[in-house]
Every structure is written in structure tokens, then in C-alpha cells.
Amino acid sequence: MISQSNTEPVIQIPAFDVMKIREDFPILKQLIHNKPLVYLDNAATTQKPQMVIDKEKSYYEEINSNIHRGVHLLSQKSTMEYETAREKVMRFINAKYLSEIIFTKGTTDGINLIASSFGEKYVHEGDEIIISHLEHHSNIVPWQLLCQRKNALLKVIPINDDGEIIFEEFEKLITEKTKIISVVHASNSLGTINPIKEIINKAHSYNIPVLIDGAQSVQHYKIDVKELDCDFFVFSGHKLYAPTGAGVLYGKEKLLEELPPYQGGGDMISSVTFEKTTYNDLPYKFEAGTPNISGGICLGTAIDYVNSIGFDSIVAYENELSLYTENKLNGIEKLKRIGTAKNKSSVFSFVLEGIHPHDIGTILDFEGIAIRTGHHCTQPIMERFGIPATARASLAFYNTKEEVDFLTSSIKKVFEVFA
Amino acid sequence: MNSELRELYQQVILDHNKSPRNYKKLDAATHASEGRNPLCGDHLHLYLILKDGVVEDISFEGNGCAISKSSASLMTSMVKGKSTEEAEILFEKFHNLVTGKLSEDADLTDVGKLAVFQGVREFPVRVKCASLAWHTLHAALKDENKIVTTE
Known part of the structure; x- marks a missing residue:
């Protein structure tokens, strides 16, 4: 928010330092298959802070x-x-x-x-x-x-x-x-x-x-x-x-x-x-x-x-990260997002043309990326969209744009394996 | 690509995933069964024509990951023309192969092309993908009228 005059204090959302937040979550420091863990399965369960x-x-x-x-x-x-x-x-x-x-x-x-x-x-x-x-x-x-x-x-x-x-x-x-x-x-x-x-x-x-x-x-x-x-x-x-x-x-x-x-x-x-x-x-x-x-x-x-941390900061950061993720995923050819509601949380379900979600999950795992694949305990939704399963990336406030970039480039690798 | 991953997604597997063999419904089937992996969403129908204890024809239809689909495709190619006993013996060998129960230097000649599934043993969660078609075949041969799951 912009203040009316220079003398009034500027009211703004507290600065959100994601790298500092990540320090609070010890599990995020580990390597998976020799690559830094990119944890994008937050809708299944979130990681725990040191506190x-x-x-x-x-x-x-x-x-x-x-x-x-x-x-x-x-x-x-x-x-x-x-x-x-x-x-x-x-x-x-x-x-x-x-x-x-x-x-x-x-x-x-x-x-x-x-x-x-x-x-x-x-x-x-x-x-x-x-x-x-x-x-x-x-x-x-x-x-x-x-x-x-x-x-x-x-x-x-x-x-x-x-x-x-x-x-x-x-x-x-x-x-x-x-x-x-x-x-x-x-x-x-x-x-x-x-x-x-x-x-x-x-x-x-x-x-x-x-x-x-x-x-x-x-x-x-x-x-x-x-x-x-x-x-x-x-x-x-x-x-x-x-x-x-x-x-x-x-x-x-x-x-x-x-x-x-x-x-x-x-x-x-x-x-x-x-x-x-x-x-x-x-x-x-x-x-x-x-x-x-x-x-x-x-x-x-x-x-x-x-x-x-405060919900104002959490919402602002997660909204920004979600928008970034949405744009990145939308830019991938042969990727179809499932669930495109106007009002949406930071959960992204998608399918890749000709590749089963399970194979996506295994290949991304080798890049250190944890996503969920399957029907997510919502079989009626899968049936509604005529698909057996989706791959799902779900974000939390400790995720970064760099991780989303890495997800995007790794999805391209999945296509290469199945080319 | 990582070597374990390359071992899992071998060219033969990718090829059978892309162009599965015997992928159709057999209208004259004498035996049929259905297999599901509820957690992954793998789902297949298996059709057989059994005559005098021999698999005269076999086919499948369904949805699944590359491992489950190529496994079904290769299985149908392998058991066509075999007796039901030979098919069951092959199932046992296949199961030992994907669960890592065979020794490193085991003779793989009698499993033929199925050897490409050896890489699955490094991926315990994918064993059920590879073996779904075989469990479904086993049920069809036993004439068990039920839906098979490997969960």
C-alpha cells in the first residue's frame, strides 16, 4: 500500500525471505538421488519446521x-x-x-x-x-x-x-x-x-x-x-x-x-x-x-x-509463486492442466500427452523432485475428466521460483525419455 | 539419463509402450479377466482363447504406465502358443526377475525378451506395475471370476 504523504509510515506486507524460511526446515537440505530435494508434494503432507x-x-x-x-x-x-x-x-x-x-x-x-x-x-x-x-x-x-x-x-x-x-x-x-x-x-x-x-x-x-x-x-x-x-x-x-x-x-x-x-x-x-x-x-x-x-x-x-510469518505474507508469496508456476506449466507443449478454476490454490494437476503420470513421477524422482501421481483419493474427479490419474505438484511457502524452473526443465526431460 | 533409470526404461519397453502388441479385444475369447492397480489407476482387460490346455490366442486392452503396458504387451507375445503350465512357469520366473530373487549371474535365456524388466527390481514401487498383467493372466487361467489387484 502506498501512503498518502511522506511523513506517514508506509504500510506494507512484511518482507518475505524464502531462503531464510527454508533454513527453518531441516529436511529441505538433503539430497535425493544426489540432487537437492525439491519437495512439491505439500498437499499430501507438509514438512516440519525445526521449532x-x-x-x-x-x-x-x-x-x-x-x-x-x-x-x-x-x-x-x-x-x-x-x-x-x-x-x-x-x-x-x-x-x-x-x-x-x-x-x-x-x-x-x-x-x-x-x-x-x-x-x-x-x-x-x-x-x-x-x-x-x-x-x-x-x-x-x-x-x-x-x-x-x-x-x-x-x-x-x-x-x-x-x-x-x-x-x-x-x-x-x-x-x-x-x-x-x-x-x-x-x-x-x-x-x-x-x-x-x-x-x-x-x-x-x-x-x-x-x-x-x-x-x-x-x-x-x-x-x-x-x-x-x-x-x-x-x-x-x-x-x-x-x-x-x-x-x-x-x-x-x-x-x-x-x-x-x-x-x-x-x-x-x-x-x-x-x-x-x-x-x-x-x-x-x-x-x-x-x-x-x-x-x-x-x-x-x-x-x-x-x-x-503471518498470513498476509504467506498469501502474497504463495499467490505470486502460483501465478509463476501456472505460466510456466502453461508454456509446456503437450502438457494439459487438469483443474483450471478461476479461484484456485497452489495445487497443480497435469497430464502429459502419451505419458502415464506414474512414469512422470519416477523420472522426476530421479531429479530429486517429489510430486504425487495417481488419483489423489478423488476417483470421481478422475472419472469426470476421463483420465486414470494425474501428476500433481503442490506448493508451500518454502518453495521457490528456482524450484519451479527446475520442475519445468525436468518435465522436458520426461518428454525426452519417451521421445 | 541416470543409469538405473535407463535400465528401467529400456528401448524395448518404450517401444512396447508406444506400440503395444496384441492390443485388442478377442470376441471369441474363452477366458477373460480384469486387473487393476487402484492406487496408480492401471487397469487392463485380458482375453484368451484356450484350446486343449494351450494359449491359442491372447490379447489385452487398458490403461497404464509404460511398465505395466509394455509388460502386458510382452507377456501376450511370449505366452501365445504356450501351454498353461509353461505360462505359469514363466510367470514364476518373471516374478523372481522383477523382485530381484534371481542371482546376478542367473541364466536369463529362458525368459527371453522379458529380461528387459530386470531393471524393475531397483524400483520396489514399480514391481506391481510390471506384474499386474501376469497376475491377471494367472486369474484368467484359473478361471477366477474376480477383479485382480496387486495392491
Whole structure:
């Protein structure tokens, strides 16, 4: 932004030094097949900064103990750190209450929790559930299982050739039998960003709750669940620079309070007799058993790390890098991009004429480049585009234009092998 | 190109990938089966005409990477005219070849052109690509009416 006069301070996005950021990620320093690692599989999982790795280590070296149980000092310490992480998550997505933050194993676990618990209470024979054609299998199968159990109907919002949902078709799918709408924020295989605000507004005009799968958005965009007004929001820690095995389900307090428990066990109860059990308050009602304590704590540390960089800087840098990547890939002859939505994240799926994605993946691996090849757990999307698989490069803020250049020149090498 | 990579993508493999042999549907097939590698998206249909225990004709159709497609192409060329027992023995030898169970100085004359797949042993994740067609053949010969996967 340009200031009005010379005397006023210039407001600008803090300088983003990608080489300095890369120093924070020890794994990026290694060689793969004797070439520098170019990690472009960030949609599968992100790398971890030193801060997070150190936290995991110090947790086990210094405070490991079970939470919410012991009167001893270590248990108090681990409980406090775990609950502090919950607070960090709450502020990170701007939730209203701590009770709205449920720790899970990850996105899949969060969706299964809602499909099971919400489905048990509110979905009955003949009812309908709406998802989109862009969903990951994890936002398809739990709903299918529910529909089979309840004899309900799963309806799918179609997409156009650019990989964008057709909003008018979505509106037509809503009926008085629609009980919940569950859609992805950013597609993991095409990168499409769904108009979730519009979807939520439309759904709410019919009093239908909405679950947003934020697995691929929470690391790239500032999420504000209050502003979005979504009813449920799920994401995984490991795609947000934290370890695997810990994630979050956000739910509006009022909705969560009315839902039955998902799993039974320790920690989720307030008293148990053989005749009757009363359940614990939120969020513990949905957290049966010893959780991934270090995972939750490290998720808090990863949030600290992301906050220290700032979303303004992250978004600005990733947008610039995405635009650069798009132009580079568009300039390669016989390369066809799959997923060309106007509003897109830093995920790039593509196919090369006459070359199977798996062969692309193997050859790029020998250049030190890690990409994902396959159907990306989105078989219905592959079917929609009439292809068995794609190659996918997905960026994070530690990637550089030089790495994108190297990807481009290496794709040309793939063509040479198959010439 | 890196030598391991060159070993994997030999000229014969690239050639069979580009112009697969016996790539068609056999309308008169007496046996057929379907093979899939769900994670990669490899998918093939295999058609056979078996007469008196001999593979009189064999063909395939499908989608897959260079390794799986050339493997299916070479397999059909190799087993045509062979007895089902000979085909199964070849499968076993092929399997040992791609999984690196053959010694360095093993005699490869009886596997013929299939020797080009020796490079696959350096790529454990690609073994299933090379062996999909063979597993599918095995199912067709056994007359197992199911979809084969190597995952």
C-alpha cells in the first residue's frame, strides 16, 4: 500500500525471505538421488519446521505424562500445554469458545465423527445429504456409510470442465429433506477453491448446517469460522506443518452440545456406573481415550510458527509463486492442466500427452523432485475428466521460483525419455 | 539419463509402450479377466482363447504406465502358443526377475525378451506395475471370476 504523504509510515506486507524460511526446515537440505530435494508434494503432507521438531523432542524429554488425570507436576504441565494448544487453535480459526475445539486424529476422523454422531441423531430414512464432485474420498465414504445405514440419499453437486462447482445445480439439489451439506474448501487434486461463503449462506437460508473440509485451505488462507458462519470445520495438523496424527474439529457449541458422543471411553465421561453413564462437558465429550498429546501440543507450536510469518505474507508469496508456476506449466507443449478454476490454490494437476503420470513421477524422482501421481483419493474427479490419474505438484511457502524452473526443465526431460 | 533409470526404461519397453502388441479385444475369447492397480489407476482387460490346455490366442486392452503396458504387451507375445503350465512357469520366473530373487549371474535365456524388466527390481514401487498383467493372466487361467489387484 502506498501512503498518502511522506511523513506517514508506509504500510506494507512484511518482507518475505524464502531462503531464510527454508533454513527453518531441516529436511529441505538433503539430497535425493544426489540432487537437492525439491519437495512439491505439500498437499499430501507438509514438512516440519525445526521449532515443531524441537517441541516434539522436548515434550518426550521433559514433560511426557498423561493429561487430565494426575495430580503430579508432569501431568499438570502436559495438561496445561495441551489446553494451551487448544487455545491457540481457537484463536487461529477465530472460534468463539474453547469448547468448540475438538482434537481429532485428523480431517478424516473429524468427518467420520460428524457423519456418525450428527447422522445418528438427525438423518433418517429418505433424508438427503449433499456433497460436491470435488470431494476427497474422506468426505464421500463416511456419508455413503451413513446413507447405507439410514437408507438416506447422497446427492452430489456437479462440476464444470474447469473443475468448479455449478452453483445453480447446487441450489436445485436442496430440498426439505436435506439434513447436512459437507463440502471441501480447496480441492486436493484440482486446487479449486469452493465459494464456501455462498454455499453456507444458501444452506442457512434453509436452516441446513454445513461442514467445511479445510484440509487443503487452513495452511494457505486465514480461516475465520465466525465470519464464515460454518457449523463444522475440520482440518489436519500435518498439512499445517505439525506432526501426523493430530487434527481439529470445530463445531458451533450449541450444535455440538446436542450431538450424542462418537466414541465411548475414558476422559469423555463425568461418571460411570454399570447402569448409567453421564458424559463429560465439551470438548471432552468427543475426546475418548488418551489423545495424541504431543501431536496436539506441536500443532499449537506449528500455529505459532505460521503466525510468526503471518498470513498476509504467506498469501502474497504463495499467490505470486502460483501465478509463476501456472505460466510456466502453461508454456509446456503437450502438457494439459487438469483443474483450471478461476479461484484456485497452489495445487497443480497435469497430464502429459502419451505419458502415464506414474512414469512422470519416477523420472522426476530421479531429479530429486517429489510430486504425487495417481488419483489423489478423488476417483470421481478422475472419472469426470476421463483420465486414470494425474501428476500433481503442490506448493508451500518454502518453495521457490528456482524450484519451479527446475520442475519445468525436468518435465522436458520426461518428454525426452519417451521421445 | 541416470543409469538405473535407463535400465528401467529400456528401448524395448518404450517401444512396447508406444506400440503395444496384441492390443485388442478377442470376441471369441474363452477366458477373460480384469486387473487393476487402484492406487496408480492401471487397469487392463485380458482375453484368451484356450484350446486343449494351450494359449491359442491372447490379447489385452487398458490403461497404464509404460511398465505395466509394455509388460502386458510382452507377456501376450511370449505366452501365445504356450501351454498353461509353461505360462505359469514363466510367470514364476518373471516374478523372481522383477523382485530381484534371481542371482546376478542367473541364466536369463529362458525368459527371453522379458529380461528387459530386470531393471524393475531397483524400483520396489514399480514391481506391481510390471506384474499386474501376469497376475491377471494367472486369474484368467484359473478361471477366477474376480477383479485382480496387486495392491
